[in-house]
Amino acid sequence: MSINNLKIQCPSCEWKPDGRNYWRCNCGNVWNTFDTVGICPVCDKKWEKTQCPGAGYPGGCGVISNHDEWYTIPINYKKLFINKNNKENPKNIQTKANEYYTEKK
DSSP states (O other): OOOOOOOOOTTTTTOOOSSSEEEOOSSSOEEEEGTTTTTTTTTTTTOOOOOOTTTTTTOOOOOOEEEGGGOOOOOOOOTTTTTTSBOTTTTOOOOHHHHHHHOOO
């Protein structure tokens, strides 16, 4: 999978960042946290949590969640579980799922 398939969205409401600067660091800097993977470009603080913009912003919910949970890569689950004879192999489902989630961490 390529990074081009990466999706960024709130894990709670699926709001997608529009590239604007909604996030403020303790140092006072305001920036788009997804441009720097949650690291303030002024003071280098790494933010583990990210708040979805709430009321007054376009569609956000205001929920705070782990920054890493905002990043998803859509996958074709059926393709993961097809064996070499083009038949679904349910025995591989747990193995493939474990491999996929191990790679994401």
